[in-house]
Amino acid sequence: MDDSDADGMATWEEYLAGTNPTNALSRFKADIIEKNGIAYIHWVPDLTNALPARTYAIHGVTNLAEGFTSGPVTNLPAGTPVPLKSLMPNRFLKVRVDLEQH
Numbered sequence: 001m002d003d004s005d006a007d008g009m010a011t012w013e014e015y016l017a018g019t020n021p022t023n024a025l026s027r028f029k030a031d032i033i034e035k036n037g038i039a040y041i042h043w044v045p046d047l048t049n050a051l052p053a054r055t056y057a058i059h060g061v062t063n064l065a066e067g068f069t070s071g072p073v074t075n076l077p078a079g080t081p082v083p084l085k086s087l088m089p090n091r092f093l094k095v096r097v098d099l100e101q102h
């Protein structure tokens with residue numbers, strides 16, 4: 001697979017995520033933010049109003065050794081805030097980007 005910036009993400013994956021495939025510092029990144037006392041899972045870029053539209057799926061597990069074998073905990077349009085509390089008891093989370101299906 002083509003990975004011209006050698007950041008571990010293929011060019012097609014960067015297109016999907018909305019990152020720059022020629023800049024290794026341009027990465028899809030998920031983390032936790034706090035707003036008004038509530039913790040949210042947050043990711044950048046979050047492609048609100050992008051064409052084609054993206055959806056985001058959050059997968060979660062309680063034990064990382066089991067791997068992310070189950071389906072997504074939640075499937076969301078871009079820009080949807082997700083309280084961390086709603087994803088519990090999962091302790092390990094990953095965010096997947098998909099092109100919106102029509």
Ligand SMILES: [Ca+2]
Pocket residue numbers: 002003004005006007008009010011014021022
């Ligand atoms: Ca890359």
